[in-house]
Amino acid sequence: MRLLYYADARSPIAANWIRWFTEHGAEVHWVSSGSVDRPPLEGLSSFATLPMMPSRASLDSLARGLRGSTLGLWLSNSLRHWILPLSLSQKGHALAAEITRVRPDLVHAMRLPLEGMVSTVAVQAVPRRPPLILSTWGNDLTLHAVASPVMAWQTRRTLGKIRALHADCIRDSRLALRWGLASDRPILVAPGNGGVRGDLFFAGPPDSRLLASWGIPGEALVLVNPRGIRSYARTDTFFRAVSRVLPRAPQVWVLAVGMEGSPQAEAWVRRLGLGNRVRLLPRLTALEMAAALRSSAITLSITEHDGTPNSLLEAMACGSFPIVGDLEPLREWILDQENGLLVSPSDPQQLAEAILLAIGDEALRRRAAVANQRIIAERADWSGVMERVQSFYERVLHDSSDAGRGGSQ
DSSP, X not given: OEEEEEEOTTOHHHHHHHHHHXXXXXXXXXXXXXXXXXXXXXXXXXXXXXXXXXXXXXXXXXXXXXTTSHHHHHHHHHIIIIIGGGOHHHHHHHHHHHHHXXXXXXXXXXXXXXXXXXXXXXXXXXXXXXXXXXEEOTTIIIIITTSSHHHHHHHHHHHTTOSEEEESSHHHHHHHHHTTOOTTSXXXXXXXXXXXXXXXXXXXXXXXXXXXXXXXXXXXXXEXXXXXXXXXXXXXXXXXXXHHHGGGOTTEEXXXXXXXXXXXXXXXXXXXXXXXXXXXXXXXXXXXXHHHHHTOSEEEEOBSSOSOOHHHHHHHHHTOEEEEEOOHHHHTTOOBTTTBEEEOTTOHHHHHHHHHHHHHOHHHHHXXXXXXXXXXXXXXXXXXXXXXXXXXHXXXXXXXXXXXXXXXX
């Protein structure tokens, strides 16, 4: 197959998915929606950039110090939800030029806003229209689609024109039909990053050297929040709950991944006096994240909007006990009190009580670790999921051939 992806090359989620095809003989062309200096993978047939958002350097020069702050998130979301959806035509025609050059068998846009919207414009602009597959991730249909009237219009327009949909949760496969996806379009429900790589994410002993580098004693019971600062993450609930847990559990230390340098996170730590046992960490590599999850007894993922978080699946594979927001997509993976705990994302007291319950019930954590590793092996193993993706692509190509390759999307 000759495949063209429009996806952010800074995204490890996209890279994990695309890597499978570069390693299995496909001709892969990647157009990045984010600014990068070099291709993120080896084995690509071509690589180009067509950024949707201003570069991070440009944003930093305009609003230095705002990254990770409430105002910085508001500015970023305003761009995404109001301004950029009105200016897709130029990007769409630039992507159309790449499609014309590559002549792919299919185009896969990996995220609805704004990659899917641009790809819809692009595919409609080329004489030979390849089938367009769209991935929806996490909060595309519950947060971004309803964020502004222009986003709602573009969402309906895009879903009405795609050939097939990949959703990372069952909920989004249902919502997509309400947003205009034709009922006869193929749908694949699979983890957004293609699944968990067992060579990276597996259960094992804590990495005492890594913990020591973060100033955490070897006998500590570690909690990790891998979600960073996001507009839909309840950072307030997380820090308030931690402030109630630490006085009652002196053996507990907390890792907050992706929060280093965030004014918002630093303000919570100062306000609640958490500095001694909370570590604000930078973004971690896949190897570092796997080691952090293996070293953590409990993983916290507290969000108001979500699909299937890849960090949740990775934590389950590594044997870290998940405590997550009580959201429909997360209930597709977590059964409360059996292989994890579900809490209200807005209730710090409930979260604190759940953390203390998990700390005190080692048998529950052990049972959950066994169950979760089985779930990952059966439903989220990278090779197994990506074999399903390959079959899905083949089905889309077969159906498109039957319908006439030159027809409309």
